[in-house]
Amino acid sequence: MARKIGATRSMIVVAVAAGALALAGCSSDTDTAAEETTSAAEAATLAVAEPWAKASEGPMSATFGVVTNDSDSAITIVSADTSASDRTELHETVQSDGVSTMREKDGGFTIAPQESLTLEPGGNHIMIMDIKEPIEVGDDVTVTLNLAQGDPITFTAQAKETAAGEEPYDHGGDSKDGNMDQGNMDSSDESMNMG
Amino acid sequence: MRPPAVSRRSLLLGSAAATAAVALPHAQPASAQSSASASNGAGQEAVPFHGLHQAGVETPLQAHGVFIGLDLARNVGKADLARLMKVWTGDAERLTKGQPALADTEPELAVVPARLTATIGFGPGVFQRSGLRGQKPDWLQPLPEFAIDRLKPEYTGADLLLQLAADDPITLAHAQRMMIKDAAGFAQVRWAQRGFHRAAAHTETGATGRNLMGQLDGTVNPQPETGQFDELVWISDGAPAWLAGGTGMVLRRIRMKLDDWDALSRPEKEMAMGRRLDTGAPLTGSAETDLPDFAAKHNNGFDVIPETAHVRAAAGSVNRVQFLRRPFNYDDGFLPNGNPDLGLLFAAYAANLETQFTPVQRRLAKVDLLNLWTVPIGSAVFAIPPGCDSGGFIGETLLS
Numbered sequence: 001m002a003r004k005i006g007a008t009r010s011m012i013v014v015a016v017a018a019g020a021l022a023l024a025g026c027s028s029d030t031d032t033a034a035e036e037t038t039s040a041a042e043a044a045t046l047a048v049a050e051p052w053a054k055a056s057e058g059p060m061s062a063t064f065g066v067v068t069n070d071s072d073s074a075i076t077i078v079s080a081d082t083s084a085s086d087r088t089e090l091h092e093t094v095q096s097d098g099v100s101t102m103r104e105k106d107g108g109f110t111i112a113p114q115e116s117l118t119l120e121p122g123g124n125h126i127m128i129m130d131i132k133e134p135i136e137v138g139d140d141v142t143v144t145l146n147l148a149q150g151d152p153i154t155f156t157a158q159a160k161e162t163a164a165g166e167e168p169y170d171h172g173g174d175s176k177d178g179n180m181d182q183g184n185m186d187s188s189d190e191s192m193n194m195g
Numbered sequence: 196m197r198p199p200a201v202s203r204r205s206l207l208l209g210s211a212a213a214t215a216a217v218a219l220p221h222a223q224p225a226s227a228q229s230s231a232s233a234s235n236g237a238g239q240e241a242v243p244f245h246g247l248h249q250a251g252v253e254t255p256l257q258a259h260g261v262f263i264g265l266d267l268a269r270n271v272g273k274a275d276l277a278r279l280m281k282v283w284t285g286d287a288e289r290l291t292k293g294q295p296a297l298a299d300t301e302p303e304l305a306v307v308p309a310r311l312t313a314t315i316g317f318g319p320g321v322f323q324r325s326g327l328r329g330q331k332p333d334w335l336q337p338l339p340e341f342a343i344d345r346l347k348p349e350y351t352g353a354d355l356l357l358q359l360a361a362d363d364p365i366t367l368a369h370a371q372r373m374m375i376k377d378a379a380g381f382a383q384v385r386w387a388q389r390g391f392h393r394a395a396a397h398t399e400t401g402a403t404g405r406n407l408m409g410q411l412d413g414t415v416n417p418q419p420e421t422g423q424f425d426e427l428v429w430i431s432d433g434a435p436a437w438l439a440g441g442t443g444m445v446l447r448r449i450r451m452k453l454d455d456w457d458a459l460s461r462p463e464k465e466m467a468m469g470r471r472l473d474t475g476a477p478l479t480g481s482a483e484t485d486l487p488d489f490a491a492k493h494n495n496g497f498d499v500i501p502e503t504a505h506v507r508a509a510a511g512s513v514n515r516v517q518f519l520r521r522p523f524n525y526d527d528g529f530l531p532n533g534n535p536d537l538g539l540l541f542a543a544y545a546a547n548l549e550t551q552f553t554p555v556q557r558r559l560a561k562v563d564l565l566n567l568w569t570v571p572i573g574s575a576v577f578a579i580p581p582g583c584d585s586g587g588f589i590g591e592t593l594l595s
Binding site: 050051064121136137138139158160161162164 | 275282
């Protein structure tokens with residue numbers, strides 16, 4: 001669902017950007033042309049710094065980094081794909097009654113203009129589920145962020161060990177307890193071993 | 196505070212399939228940034244990690260250093276070693292720039308680069324792994340046993356060397372913590388030997404350091420970025436080919452028996468060394484860099500520089516520079532008998548240890564008067580692979 005909306009918005013942005021470029025093409029003023037190119041480039045620009053992934057024997061891993069929105073408008077990450085699995089979720093970690101729980105982030109991560117989103121163990125992160133084979137320390141994981149505005153961005157995350165950020169996973173079921181025994185997955189899958 | 200837009204834009208990833216393995220300098224965790232901006236600027240000097248050669252050899256001495264010897268886990272093979280080298284390379288790239296490592300648990304400690312260098316070496320054990328046999332340089336083997344040696348296993352031999360040095364001890368401790376943590380599962384620390392010089396602010400960069408006997412130590416050294424340095428230190432051709440641009444390294448832990456040394460008069464100390472304690476000049480000269488005149492004699496016919504003096508024994512019949520010395524002092528408290536546990540972490544670098552270093556050590560072991568007050572208690576040899584460029588990793592010429 002989210003993916004579909006993202007694709008629609010993305011096409012709109014691309015169309016606007018193409019229009020701007022067409023206008024620039026009509027102009028003989030080089031300064032204007034440069035300005036228009038900048039506008040087009042800023043239609044959707046995220047930069048990812050310090051990307052890394054959690055080494056894991058499976059079934060789950062996660063990827064982290066600092067995502068910066070250098071454009072003048074908000075950008076939403078609606079989904080992610082990785083080379084490590086076919087199943088990826090955007091997760092947030094929330095505090096409730098002194099307990100940290102991670103859950104899928106409704107609507108994805110929206111990053112305000114000139115702001116950064118930090119993805120880190122124990123915080124927001126991109127969850128990689130059902131990994132195909134163990135992710136070993138030093139391996140590279142290719143990550144693609146699908147955006148509501150503009151083209152996807154792809155980066156490489158080096159796998160490292162981390163002992164941080166071990167939280168239970170709330171599947172978002174109607175039981176607020178998020179009781180692991182009630183989930184439809186094997187309990188070993190549900191325990192989000194981030195360490 | 197944000198950097199200029201132009202530098203941001205040059206690193207932006209706006210289009211599909213752009214690859215973002217690059218790090219944005221401004222995108223550290225906010226807490227780390229604020230610590231950096233609070234710095235007064237001292238300690239912000241960074242030594243480039245990338246290059247033809249690894250840093251930490253030609254680099255002027257830093258105030259603090261640690262040599263860490265690790266043994267590879269039994270199941271570690273060529274591909275595993277490559278993964279460790281990629282992670283260590285990534286750590287070193289960031290930490291030497293004053294940026295937190297990936298997954299850095301204490302990013303606030305990374306913000307002072309303080310001329311941090313990370314130098315990686317391979318011991319003989321690396322070449323017993325499958326896929327790496329036959330790649331060992333002939334000279335990479337334990338030094339021959341010398342009669343003066345009292346080697347302790349806890350300071351002797353290792354499969355891997357991680358040599359870290361910086362002008363700031365916190366920077367050094369943090370780099371050590373991150374990189375050793377990242378070696379978990381690959382290798383276990385056998386020894387870690389910490390050393391030091393005067394604080395960076397208290398000495399001229401590149402000046403010869405003093406050891407804890409009070410001597411200037413490292414006078415006879417090739418000068419960085421000279422043809423002589425290149426010839427003596429860097430391996431220029433194959434044998435084996437992967438090591439071109441690398442060097443050989445020997446680390447000797449030499450305990451000083453300072454309580455006994457103290458019993459000597461100052462002239463006796465200078466006779467044992469063959470140099471003056473204050474200037475480091477040879478007893479036949481007036482400046483540190485003067486060449487010793489081994490033929491000079493007193494009026495009574497005795498040699499000015501005695502037969503058993505350290506400088507004469509080290510020079511032998513050749514009397515020229517043979518290798519690079521880059522020692523650190525150590526002071527690890529006191530022995531059970533109350534004597535100080537201190538001395539020298541003698542680190543030497545040469546293109547061929549067997550032909551350049553071992554003959555000198557053999558002569559010293561036989562005749563050097565300083566042997567009365569010094570005891571080698573640790574010894575290890577390593578091949579230091581060449582440096583790498585951005586996108587590459589240390590050891591890639593062997594492990595790719």
